[in-house]
Amino acid sequence: MSDYVVRQITDAESRATFDLLVRSLHGNPPSDERWARVGDSWTADGRTGAFHDGEPIGIASSFATRLTVPGGETVPMAAVDGVGVRADWTRRGVLTAMMDRQLHDFVQRGHVVAALHASEALIYGRFGYGVATRMATMQVKQPAPLRDTVVAPGRVRLLSTDDAIAAIPALYQRIDTGRPGRIARPELWWPIAFNWHLHPDGGNHRVAVHSGPDGDDGFAVFHVVPQNSYLDPERGAALEVHELHAASPEALAGLWRFLLSVDLIEVVNVRGRPVDDPVGLLLVDPRRAHTIGVDDELWLRLIDVQAALAARAYGSAEPVVLEVNDRMLPDNRGRYLVGGNGVERTEADADLQLDVDTLAMLYLGAWEAGPLALSGRITSASAETLARVDALFRTGTQPWTGTHF
Numbered sequence: 001m002s003d004y005v006v007r008q009i010t011d012a013e014s015r016a017t018f019d020l021l022v023r024s025l026h027g028n029p030p031s032d033e034r035w036a037r038v039g040d041s042w043t044a045d046g047r048t049g050a051f052h053d054g055e056p057i058g059i060a061s062s063f064a065t066r067l068t069v070p071g072g073e074t075v076p077m078a079a080v081d082g083v084g085v086r087a088d089w090t091r092r093g094v095l096t097a098m099m100d101r102q103l104h105d106f107v108q109r110g111h112v113v114a115a116l117h118a119s120e121a122l123i124y125g126r127f128g129y130g131v132a133t134r135m136a137t138m139q140v141k142q143p144a145p146l147r148d149t150v151v152a153p154g155r156v157r158l159l160s161t162d163d164a165i166a167a168i169p170a171l172y173q174r175i176d177t178g179r180p181g182r183i184a185r186p187e188l189w190w191p192i193a194f195n196w197h198l199h200p201d202g203g204n205h206r207v208a209v210h211s212g213p214d215g216d217d218g219f220a221v222f223h224v225v226p227q228n229s230y231l232d233p234e235r236g237a238a239l240e241v242h243e244l245h246a247a248s249p250e251a252l253a254g255l256w257r258f259l260l261s262v263d264l265i266e267v268v269n270v271r272g273r274p275v276d277d278p279v280g281l282l283l284v285d286p287r288r289a290h291t292i293g294v295d296d297e298l299w300l301r302l303i304d305v306q307a308a309l310a311a312r313a314y315g316s317a318e319p320v321v322l323e324v325n326d327r328m329l330p331d332n333r334g335r336y337l338v339g340g341n342g343v344e345r346t347e348a349d350a351d352l353q354l355d356v357d358t359l360a361m362l363y364l365g366a367w368e369a370g371p372l373a374l375s376g377r378i379t380s381a382s383a384e385t386l387a388r389v390d391a392l393f394r395t396g397t398q399p400w401t402g403t404h405f
Contacts, residue, residue, distance in 0.1 A: 004057060004089070006097045008105075009049040017049050017059045018042050024059075024084025025119065038196060041188040046078070046109075048102045050085070050094045058085040060098040062106075063405075065184045067113055067300075070365055070395045071313025072178040078106045078303070079183065080116035081405040099127045103328055106303045113308055113360075114301040115183070117404060124299055128328055130360035131367075132300035133181040133399045136275045137293040140268040142236065144260045144288040152254040154212040161198045164207035168194065171209070171216050175247045179274075180312075180364045181298055181399035193405060197221065197242060205242055210254045218246035220255045227266060236266030244270065245402060253282055272297070274400035298401045300360040305332040308363065309343040316340060317391035323350035324359055332356060338392060352381035352389070365395030 009017050018039075019029035030038065042061075050058030061082040066074040080102070085094045106114050115132070118124050146152070159167065169190055176182065185193075196202040203223050210218035221243040228235040239262055246252035256279050259268055280289035302308045305324055319339025326332035337346040352369075354362075358377040361367045369389040372378045378386070 004052040021082045021084045041191045057089040058094040068182040069312040075112040078111040078114040128356045129299040129301045130357035131296040133298040135297035137271045154254045156258040181401045218251035241270035314392045317388045320351045323353040326356040351385045364399035
């Protein structure tokens with residue numbers, strides 16, 4: 001019998017579990033002033049803790065939102081926004097117990113999927129999470145003027161901190177291109193993940209808004225980091241872009257034009273862009289833009305496989321029968337007939353076999369079936385079957401989330 005219990009936390013335990021999470025990630029717990037700003041966003045609902053003698057030793061936190069899937073529909077999603085175990089309680093089954101409890105709680109709450117950003121890539125596959133979107137880290141060296149032929153007729157203005165906190169949530173909601181992987185940002189997300197960065201002790205970020213013919217249609221969040229020194233006093237600063245969202249290609253081009261025109265900047269760095277960001281093509285000299293890394297972004301977990309498969313759209317191909325294995329949520333195990341006319345359970349022979357984490361990798365369209373089969377994630381599939389899977393699951397644009405939590 002374990003010497004700890006796993007249960008939902010109470011509101012009275014909110015700050016203690018938040019402090020535990022921050023410490024487990026090697027950060028500093030918030031001051032009273034910061035907690036006053038963000039504490040209302042860290043409620044007990046959706047947060048599972050592990051306790052020993054009444055003291056928190058682990059936390060697995062989440063909040064409810066919605067995920068855009070291929071075809072433009074959205075499904076209920078649990079955003080897992082923090083998982084940590086106290087350093088003196090690791091390697092004792094605490095994480096597994098919390099994740100198991102959390103997944104079954106998601107089932108009861110009616111979430112179709114869950115998702116997280118993984119601090120370590122080796123942890124979450126065993127709980128059924130797979131890499132469903134990827135992100136690029138980009139660097140643009142100055143000077144980097146845009147081509148004269150780039151169409152960007154709008155204008156950009158800077159917002160004050162108070163105006164940004166008031167205006168950007170509604171603007172984000174309006175900027176919805178239907179790209180797979182986008183998530184809604186509930187009210188509780190903003191104080192911790194957005195507002196805080198605009199204050200001096202959170203990074204002192206600035207917010208630029210792009211306005212086109214139909215009004216505000218994009219925004220960027222950025223700050224400037226000095227790079228000069230005593231021996232190199234004239235060196236330009238680095239402009240680091242925290243967020244960049246646009247409703248149209250023209251708005252995106254306008255925001256890039258603004259970011260690349262800020263004076264006294266040597267380089268513009270941006271992490272977390274979609275892998276198909278076109279900035280290099282916009283430049284007079286495309287070599288000024290570099291993709292210096294591509295990393296995993298959203299790790300997805302299908303909580304209700306049938307509901308998730310039924311929610312998305314498919315391409316044109318003959319149906320395939322997927323045999324899905326799910327170690328932690330056995331109700332998902334079985335065979336699914338997937339095709340352009342819908343999804344249904346079936347007893348027909350399987351065309352391929354895969355675990356639920358691999359299905360999550362296919363789900364938003366980020367990966368093709370061939371490499372997944374080559375890696376052993378998909379088995380018992382012919383080349384013709386893999387081609388059908390690609391035709392069904394492929395999307396017209398790369399999935400991207402663009403929201404950290």
